[in-house]
Amino acid sequence: MTTFSDQELRAYIAEELAVERSTLLEHQLATDERLRDQLRELLGDNDSASLALRDVWQRGRLSCPSRSTWSDYLAGGLGDGLRQYLQFHLNDVGCRVCAANLTDLQQQGGADADQRSRKFFQTSVGRLRAIHD
Ligand SMILES: [Zn+2]
Structure with a gap:
């Protein structure tokens, strides 16, 4: 070192x-x-x-770490060293660009989850209809 x-x-x-x-x-x-x-x-x-x-x-x-790196970070797919570095970049450096990026990714993740549950709901309704028909 x-x-x-x-x-x-x-x-x-x-x-x-x-x-x-x-x-x-x-x-x-x-x-x-x-x-x-x-x-x-x-x-x-x-x-x-x-x-x-x-x-x-x-x-x-x-x-700045790339958007895909932040995406991996959110998914918990990073090793300790890199994760700590990203936290350092975010918390100690206080990088606003990455903070915004991260919020954006989190919201996107939320939207994906919404879509998944809606799809699941539609499937369930479809199944219920099938049973009642
Ligand atoms: Zn940054």
Whole structure:
């Protein structure tokens, strides 16, 4: 595991870290709880510099998981590391884009369930008719 300094993390959040290093960092975020803690701490600082950084980050600078990944997340089909990373992305980064995406997916899931139960209901009615005819 690579160690990143606070300075590097701040540069990363501000999108001033070299691309290769950023890629490595994002990769490691998915598996490295300590690194997530380190970032969380930087984002949690209440000095104005940190607040500004957090603001930049929340505007979606950190690459977002894809919609299908969120869909897997809802279905409970993700491994621990990735799931924790998604929770981190959602709760600590406070990514509004992904939060909206997730709500949307949840509503869609609800609609699917509705359709299923309606279909089941129709089938039951059909069966009842068949019995009564
Ligand atoms: Zn996001």
